[in-house]
Amino acid sequence: MASTTASPPPAAGDHPRVLLRGLLSRETCKELEFVHRSCGAAGYRPSVVSTSLPHLAATGCGHLLLPFVPVRERLRDAVESFFDCLFDVFIEFTGLISWCKGASIGWHSDDNKPYLRQRAFTAVCYLNNHGEDYKGGILQFQDGDPSSIVPVAGDVVIYTADNRNVHCVTEVTEGERLTLTLWFTRDRAYNEDPKLLTFLSQTSLSCEPTKQKFYIPMPASDNMYWFPCDQSGFDIRCARVHVLGFSFHSSSGEYSTSVLPTEDDPVELLGKQLRLGRGDDVFDKIFSNSLHALQVVQFYYWKAPELAARREQSAVGSRTVRYPVIIHHSRGTELPLPCNHTLAQTIFGSVNTAEIAFKWNDFALGVAMWENYSEDLKKQLLTFLPFWLSNESIFVVDSSELQRAEPI
Template sequence: MASTAASPPPAAGDHPRVLLRGFLSSETCKELEFVHRSCGAAGYRPSVVSTSLPHLAATGCGHLLLPFVPIRERLRDAVESFFDCHFDLFIEFTGLISWCKGSSIGWHSDDNKPYLRQRAFTAVCYLNNHGEDYTGGILQFQDGDPSSIIPVAGDVVIYSADNRNVHRVNEVTDGERLTLTLWFTRDRAYDEDPKLLTFLSQTSLSCEPTEQNSYIPMPASDNMYWFSYDQSGFDIRCARVHILGFSFHSSSGESNTSVLPDEDDPIELLGKQLRLGRGDDVLEKIFSNSLHALQVVQFYYWKAPVLAARARREQSFPGSETGCYQIIHNSKGTELPLPCNDTLAQTILGSYNTAEVAFEWNDFALAVAMWESYSEELKKQLLTFLPYWLSSETIFVVDPSELQNQSNSPMRSGFASFFGDVAGREL
């Protein structure tokens, strides 16, 4: 568990806010970054990418809510403790938000619209580092101390959502500023959990725990992934894979001139089966859709050091996971004809330092198998916890002792460590 050090509390009635350093571990930040870069869609304002919990549930990625559960509880406890709440708090919104190049917001309080009056408190968790991953994007308060926050991965700032904490975020000048943001309310009518559980019950209860590939993501409407900027734009799914050196290819292996009938929208190909390529090489594995492929790509870069070490150990064993896919060489002609302004995408999202990762197809093939294991385990856990959540209409950390008939389950032994620091799992 990451240690937490708080700055001195403000005087009551002034500008109540607190900075909690090291609230989230580095691995927790990286897991949430993986979720966001795998699933994010165009945001609520220009130059913003967001991943909300309902979006995860609606796209068949409800199992990816599990990393959020212990974090939400810890944050609620921190807010209730700091503000000495003598009432129940409910979480109104939980979401991952990227502020990309050109984004900013002027002076405001978080309850400054009639439809936001229910918001009482805000928690902003920084998932990457100012000066390393992006420039600009400093949180500044109009009055009181601390007057500005320079984002450091793992730090959390908590403040009241009213006009005692009028603030702004100055312009992001390069890169992608990533946060986990929660708003808390005293009004049960705005509790996001019952609505979220409705999504989860509709999308998850129809799946049996043993059902194969029930964790494969299903894309939302294509326009949710289109990032407009002035007169140009790009598809976020394409941009994410291109920035990391990959490309989408026809699943049939045929030339791209034959995969697209004249009347079809090329972006619709992203919801269909496809392959991943790098340079002139294409992995023979067929992915169900672009989000499926994107999740594996992002997983590979999240776990690259672990993957490389494990792949080296397993190379000498016949039938190992690294040998399950072939590489199709000289397949440049099969790349899908997708309209995407790659230059603009790199300008807005920034470029990732992939030089530290010595790419190997063997490592990537292993990432496919390890991503499947990671996703399948989360899916099983979701289906185990969901009945408890539905009965209480609340998403919470389930005490292992409350689980029935789980004594022989291989999952049981992992519950305590999973919820102690959800992102500390070694794959």
């Protein structure tokens, strides 16, 4: 567990806020970064990408809520303790948010709209490092101390959502600023858990664990992945794989205009089966859709050091890894997708891949590891969901509760 140090609490009634250093571990930050980079859609503001929990559930990724659960509990405990309001706080919103080049917001409080009056407290968790991963994006407060926060991965700042903590975020000038943001309320009617559980029960309980690959993601509508910028734009899924050196290719091994839908909209190809290519090579595996392929690519880069260390192994758990068949001379198989690659590189191109020596064998191992990871999380979700539904709350289920629930 990461060590935590807190700034001294402010005088009551001034500008109540606290900076908790190292509340989240590096691995937790990396896992949440993986979720966001593989699932995020266009955000609520220009130059912003967001991943909400309902969005995960709606795209067949409800199991990816599991990494959030212990973090939400720790943050709620921190809020209740610092603001002395035990058992009187509910989570109104949980979401991963990245501020990309050009993103900023002026002076405001987090409850400054009539439809936001229910917000009482805010927690912003930084998942990557200022200066190393991006430039700009400094959180500044109008009054009180600390007056500004230079983001460090694992640090969390908690403050009241009212006008005692008017703040702004300076413009991001380079890279992508990643945060996990939670808003808390004292009004039970705005608790996000019951609504989220209803959604999860509709989308997760309907799947059968025995069904092959029941954890495969399903993309949302294509317009949700369109990132507009300066009269141009790009599809976020295409951009994410492109900046990591990959491209989408026809699943048939050759491209033909016959694969285009009748509407002649190439973006619709992202919802169909496809392959991944890199340079002149095309990976043999057929992915169910672009979101499936993107998750595997992002998982590979999350686990790249571990994959390199296990390069000589030929099995992961009970699965045998088959070395990939590479289709050479990929020219003519790449899908004709509308993506401004130059713009995408400018917005998302801060990812440092120089230290990773890419090998297809590692990638094949990564595919199997991603399948194990996803299947395990999905099974956990189906185990925990009945407990959550009976309590109308999402929480870390104690092992003793699981044992009591097992049939004798």
